[in-house]
Amino acid sequence: MSYFVTGATGFIGRYLVQELLDNREGEIHLLCREGSRARLDALITQQWGGSARLVPVVGDLRADRLGVDPSWIEEHRGTIDHFFHLAAIYDMTASEELNETLNVGGTRAALSLAGDLKAGIFHQVSSVAASGDYHGLFDESMFDEGQRLPSAYHRTKFESEKIVREESPVPWRVYRPAVVVGHSETGAMDKIDGPYYFFPLFKRMRDTLPSWLPLVGIDLGDTNVVPVDYVAKAMDHLAHLPGRDGEAFHLVNPEPQNTVELVNTFAAAAKAPQFAVPIDRSVTNRLPTALLPRQLRPGALLGAVLRTPPAHLALDQTLGRFGIPPEVLEHISFPTVYASASTQKALAGSGIAVPDLESYAATLWSYWEDMLDDSITHDKAAVAALKGKTVVITGASSGIGLVTAVQVAKAGAVPILIARGKDKLEATKALIESQGGKAYAYGCDLSDLQAIDALTEQLSGDFERIDSVVNNAGRSIRRSLKLSEDRFHDFERTMQLNYFGAIRLVMGLLPKMREQKSGHIVNISSIGVLTNPPRFSAYVASKAALDAWSNVVSSELVGDGVSFTSIHMPLVRTPMIAPTKMYDRFPTISPAQAAAKVVTALVDKPHEINTLTGNLGALAHTLAPKAAFRILHLAYQVFPDSAAARGDAPTPAARENEQQMLARVLKGVHW
Template sequence: MSYFVTGATGFIGRYLVSELLANREGTIYLLCRGGSRARLDALITQWGGSSRLVPVIGDLRADQLGVDPDWIAEHDGKIDHFFHLAAIYDMTASDEMNEELNVGGTRAALSLAGAINAGVFHQVSSIAASGDYAGLYDESMFDEGQGLPSAYHRTKFESEKIVREESPVPWRVYRPAVVVGHSETGAMDKIDGPYYFFPLFKRMRDNLPSWLPLVGVDLGDTNVVPVDYVAKAMDYLGHVPGHDGEAFHLVNPEPQNTVELFNTFAAAAKAPQFAVPIDRTVTNRLPTALLPRQFRPGALFGAALRTAPAHLVLNQTLGRFGIPAEVLEHAAFPTVYASKSTQKALAGSGLAVPDLESYAGTLWSYWEDMLDDSIKSDRAATSALKGKTVVITGASSGIGLVTAVQVAKAGAIPILVARGKDKLEQTKALIESQGGQAYAYGCDLSDLQAIDALTTQLSGDFEHIDYVVNNAGRSIRRSLKLSEDRFHDFERTMQLNYFGAIRLIMGLLPKMREQKSGHVVNISSIGVLTNPPRFSAYVASKAALDAWSNVVSSELVGDGVSFTSIHMPLVRTPMIAPTKMYDRFPTISPGQAASMVVSALVERPHEINTLTGNLGALAHTLAPKVAFRILNLAYQVFPDSAAAKGETAAAPTNEQVMMSRVLKGVHW
């Protein structure tokens, strides 16, 4: 078989191509504008550089997609499946843009499909084609006299109508619901749907206690599905025989209440949740069903949201959090999307929409780590970081990865350092795809000679080195009793956490002295202040780095070189993954940790501590004997990890969870 795909570089398109590569045979032709060839080539590399992927230069705005006539003649009758995904998926886009890309693009794609006599034309439509239809809407329904309240709704309806009435070849239509990120990785490429509300959740988390209930409004029901389900379903349904001329609803079979959906994401963000004092359990008791639909509460509320005064108010309130008035206006649907026919066609595939609660945290983490652009509006951060070089160790994952993404958004140039060069290249590609600039250097930071070679190369490659973030580290959680025959644990942690860090700094100091400026951020640990049991190797290495930095700070202040030590609380990173009891412990996210690093780069304080860390240090100063007694109690409550003892991991006890919440952020 052979395939032709438009919109392959788009969000759904990328995952569909992956499914076709994994499950089907034959050549896959990918439409690409001439100016986007580099982007497509980068994606082909990510797809493994398969020779089955062949770019075809064209343009969505041109007849027959602007494809070369010779190519058309050569491939007449040779394309079995034509997937048309290229379109604009944006509720806030202009009428002209929607018309040109959605309607005009569909006509152009159909003209090419007819010219090459494609086997089946697969149109990716949207549930937006149902407009404001109230009630149950199944796959057999299309033109039901529904209103089309926006250009997006209208052009999705018109595009599907064109396919139904004018397609020169057999066709199938797919109507996805609101598509969110990948349910396993969280990967997403743009802000859309519920993502518009994520900055609000972040602001709530950072400024309000999580237990505080907020008053919400029952907007109705919505419907979201992860992109991996959509792509897998399209691949499967596109090849099931006997379904030409049909539409498929790629939706969650169960409508999702908007308040419940928002609360699910708020819980993932650890933000306060909404309580609705007057919801449908109350309003459904009222005789509103006797009223004409346009006079019912939901319809009146929706109409009010579409007025100019409401838009003005919304843009001056929620708009400040990046939530366009148009998005709130269409946050809920009057339509209930039936998918019985689609589910029947999927029988035997094993495909089902996962429960949102099972992957909401994954979506939130990816947004916070990779998509959150709030730093761009932070004048202090952009002023301090724009054009500056920032050496970041351990930049392939966790705190280092997110810090690199964030400083690049502020205009800095991250210099990525880690042992695994392949992962660094992925980070570099991600930063560049977001419009930033980055450089990647593979280096084993436990190898002192390799560090010397790295610092020599960096000093030669860059005119100035403005910042260094010592983030790479090794953590070992093991009691002294189990370490008596493992002295190498102490050597390994010192080698990377202390010797490697100061070797890197010392190698770059000549450059910083020459430019008479430089700032070093050391990612230390809350353990240096609290001294938790079982971390003697790890805490000692971090304390050594702290002590060294404190001493040399007085020597280097005259050279314009300064230091910040961040006594970082427990962070949800791959480094803590082996200790399974941490799964239920309160942690901060890599995004929150990266914010602390950015603050250190911008404000350059000598230390950044948490309240718990300061209280721990104060306890050791004022009442050391009592502090050690409490820590001994923790030593009894928190046993050695299964990994340390070579056993199977066990879930944490209630006592462990309670103590971890009282002493939030401490490594136990």
């Protein structure tokens, strides 16, 4: 079996290639432009494990027969069993010319090549957009129903599918995905599209409004979204079924999704306020609007208004400030209901099904907030402070360190990534570079003081300047003193990384900072230093030691232009807290929210960044220490050692309710 794939470096293409690698045999030929060869080679190495089955083929979507070398065609004629054509533009905001060139012209070129190769089956990735503004049920057997095609994207998707249906020189199959979102398990997404346009608005709502505040919305009809992993798995399965040539397959959610409910699902994932719809279709459907001509119905009138220049101008000055293009609002919901009975029957028994959005919406949101949110690029102060600066970040392979690296790179800084796992660092570096940034990766065990010395010597030689250091790498141990009496190594290893490792790194880089007469150190400390929660004696002591050291040396180094910020971070949803399962139910901030505090520290350089709860805890210990310790003793009783630390059964449900209540009252504290 042999394959040819266009658009393999695209979003759906990357996952389809992985499915072919996992489930099929034979070579997979991947079309790429000469200028994109390095990107494809990186994907082959980093995402596809360097498989020798993947063979790059240089070509161009804009050229006849995709610009593939005639000698290559001659050599492979009659050997390609499946020709997957995914290369196209999937963007409602793209120009008419670009849509025509890539979607229509690209399809003609791909068919010409498939015919010359005498390929077995031509697989065209179309879109539900081919249905245009068709009102009503649209099944897989339908295509040209006289529907209006309201945009260049709709038109070219329709026309490219028509070319395949009428002109393909080889057997064909068509796949029509709905709106494709990120991976349902990892959240991975490569661009802002579909519902992602609204994520910055959800973020602003979360940061400025209480989550319990109900907002008034309007019924926007239905939409349809599916995760990319479903689309790729379904395509791989359907492509290899016998006897299905000449068919179209709807890769959609079998149940139409209410647009407002979808919006509220993502708003809930963002912990933002949600929308209530006092007047929905259950009310409006009782009105005799069906008697009106279609163009005079409320939905059609609203769409016509949205397409006018004054409306575009108004939307640009309002929702456009959140990155929501007016073109997207015109197509926020579908007048079409996509039937997929034939596709579902073909998938029966494969185990491939569309997951419920509720099960993976939070995963999509987290990936966007951590990796795709580019609001920092519009922050003039952050860009001015960080552009061109080198920032050493420890623990940069995950959690706060990873997101901080991505964010400062977007502001124009050059993150120097430090962690034990070099492979993960290289993945972070590749991600930053794929977004247009620049980064460097250095593997180092920060609990090994000699390794730190070697690292600082190397960094001092490799870089003309070291502008900032973010001491983020850390180890947390949650265990009562009673269970630690025979585990003194818990204290030693926590101090080794959190305190000795951090100050050894700073001391190794201080000569460089003195030489350049500037430098800023950001220490990721803990709210526990201010609140003294029980069971964290090893962890809090190590962070308190780092705080104390920084406070003392700050007065010594201020004359050298070197300053410090300690961030007393509240509970953050990172891999470090994952072993403590009760935290799954506790209020936490996201790694992106934590990274925003780090960016503030790098830009404004305050001596401390605290939370209200942390400040109140410190005040309580100052004004009423005995009362504070009694409250903490109550927490000590309510929050027992973990089942892993005790070696016995999980916490009873009744005690879990007490824990959640106290955790919400004292939000952000490590219990």
